[in-house]
Amino acid sequence: MAGRGRLKAAPGPRYEQRKLEVLRAAARTFNRLGYHAATLDHVAEELGVTKPALYYYARSKDELLFTCGQMAAEALRGVLEDADDADLSGLDRLVRFFRIYAEVICQDFGRCLVLTEPRDLAPPLRQEHVGGRRALNLSVRAMIGDGIGDGSIRRCDTRAVAIALFDAFNGLGRWYDAEGAAPLQVIVDEYLAFVLHGIAARADDGGAVGSRMGT
Numbered sequence: 001m002a003g004r005g006r007l008k009a010a011p012g013p014r015y016e017q018r019k020l021e022v023l024r025a026a027a028r029t030f031n032r033l034g035y036h037a038a039t040l041d042h043v044a045e046e047l048g049v050t051k052p053a054l055y056y057y058a059r060s061k062d063e064l065l066f067t068c069g070q071m072a073a074e075a076l077r078g079v080l081e082d083a084d085d086a087d088l089s090g091l092d093r094l095v096r097f098f099r100i101y102a103e104v105i106c107q108d109f110g111r112c113l114v115l116t117e118p119r120d121l122a123p124p125l126r127q128e129h130v131g132g133r134r135a136l137n138l139s140v141r142a143m144i145g146d147g148i149g150d151g152s153i154r155r156c157d158t159r160a161v162a163i164a165l166f167d168a169f170n171g172l173g174r175w176y177d178a179e180g181a182a183p184l185q186v187i188v189d190e191y192l193a194f195v196l197h198g199i200a201a202r203a204d205d206g207g208a209v210g211s212r213m214g215t
Contacts, residue, residue, distance in 0.1 A: 026064040027108035066125040068112035090147025105173040114173040
């Protein structure tokens with residue numbers, strides 16, 4: 001009975017540390033095997049525990065996936081705060097954000113976030129996941145809009161540009177390998193040069209080129 005009483009106590013630092021270890025093991029497993037192929041048995045094997053022990057930290061596989069994504073989402077909220085510098089142009093804030101965004105999504109939790117399909121999650125978790133992604137998208141659209149306002153970005157469809165940026169950078173979470181030939185920041189520089197070249201205002205534009213995307 002004493003043991004059961006301890007399980008019902010409020011989680012302490014040791015619980016939180018162990019839960020983080022479980023989440024990291026789950027993230028590595030999902031990223032290595034793919035979410036649908038991976039099982040809780042695989043996660044338990046990665047962590048070196050029995051499958052029933054995992055239920056103390058998560059009730060299901062999709063809850064583990066969601067929580068791994070939330071760890072990355074929390075980090076990205078911090079990235080947004082760092083990018084919110086009134087002394088920077090909208091374009092410079094956009095560049096700052098996606099440089100750090102690339103680092104986050106190429107880590108275990110970040111890969112879970114970008115590889116998660118809403119249909120993989122139970123309805124309540126799905127709704128929260130989609131809401132978080134939408135909030136991130138709206139924040140980036142706001143940066144682009146600020147850039148249009150301060151003249152650092154030409155007039156464009158903020159929604160289309162935000163989608164294009166996320167699609168491009170999310171791909172890094174699928175294929176980037178830290179053991180590869182090129183460091184991540186070199187690849188990010190190439191991405192930014194390629195993608196942002198099309199939206200950066202040019203001297204002969206006066207900062208306001210008419211968009212072909214209907215804005």
